[in-house]
Amino acid sequence: MPNIWPLTLDELTPEMRERMEASYERSGYYPNAQLTLARRPEVAKAVQNLQQSIGGSSTVPMQTMFMVAELTSKIAGCRHCQSHAAKNLSRHGVDAEKIRAIWEYQTSDLFDERERAALDLALAAAQRPSMAGPEQFDRLREVGYVEAELVDLMAMISLFGFLTCWNDSVATETEAAPVEFATEVLGGMGWEPGKHATP
Template sequence: MPHIDPLPREALPQFEEKFARYDRIRGFLPNSILTMARRPHIAQAFMDLNQAVLYEGTVPEALKMMVALMTSMATGCRYCQGHMANLSHVYEVPDEKIAAIWECETSPHFSDAERAALVLAREAAGVPNTVEAHHFDALKKHFDEAEIVEIVAAIALFGYLNRWNDTMATEMEAHPASVAGRAMPGWEAGKHGVKE
């Protein structure tokens, strides 16, 4: 059960254009944004940053979604895990690859470039952060400096979202819960429940 209920969509007509984009890409509107919207400037800033980080630049969206999923797995935020399993699926990451994210270093499903980004995400999401120079050396073999900024931005964005959703106990929507349950064996919504 969430600590703060999300606002009804109808109460936020100023965001309808952005909300429609969420509907188109994800298939639903996240409760996290409807909760942030109790302070509209926070919701607006978040949606703008989310757009810039995940949907602009030259790093493939599928990789950024997997980086965000790994970040969420490392922090334990089941809400964000469900959402990022869904978005990985939207960007055509196969279920078996989603299921193998945590084992990216040994799984044959990942390229060396993907491994470098995913390992960085895992190490950066830990507390304390355990990123070292060799993680950036591995990235630099596959990505230019601007692309590395994109990857770190995705990790940092989910540092915010993981803290937000785990603290708020944001209620999980049925669609991402369904995808995560299928693509990530053993995944459960935990304190985020599932909105039916």
């Protein structure tokens, strides 16, 4: 049961309803976190705009960006965000074997050096306090990342810092599609919806 109740579609402002319909078109479901944030439309729009700006113009492959999101979510322990990031990885062409191997990215042959460098940054930066330092950024530059891409990676890690705190604290109910996907792909590794389950 969520700690803050989401709005129904009928309770949304016309602009938020339009944004929710666009989310539905992209994902096939209405995101419950956004329905809760919509109690403060300005906050909901700011989060949506940040999400769109991070992914909309980045030259970092979206597969890498959502790998970073998945690892950040695992470190934070937010099962809701884990399921969403994993489903987005699949939507962007990453197969189940690689999604399951993200925690072993440092030794798995499924990851290239650019992906490993990005995930090293996520592993360090997602901890509290942050353990990110010059070594992670220097390594990213060594494997070909440019400064704007470093901003994109840190923006994704930071976005999921917000999302994991929000969803885990609010106990956002995870929608059926991400639950089904995560149960199938990550269930054997201990994933379950936990407090994010439908009551």
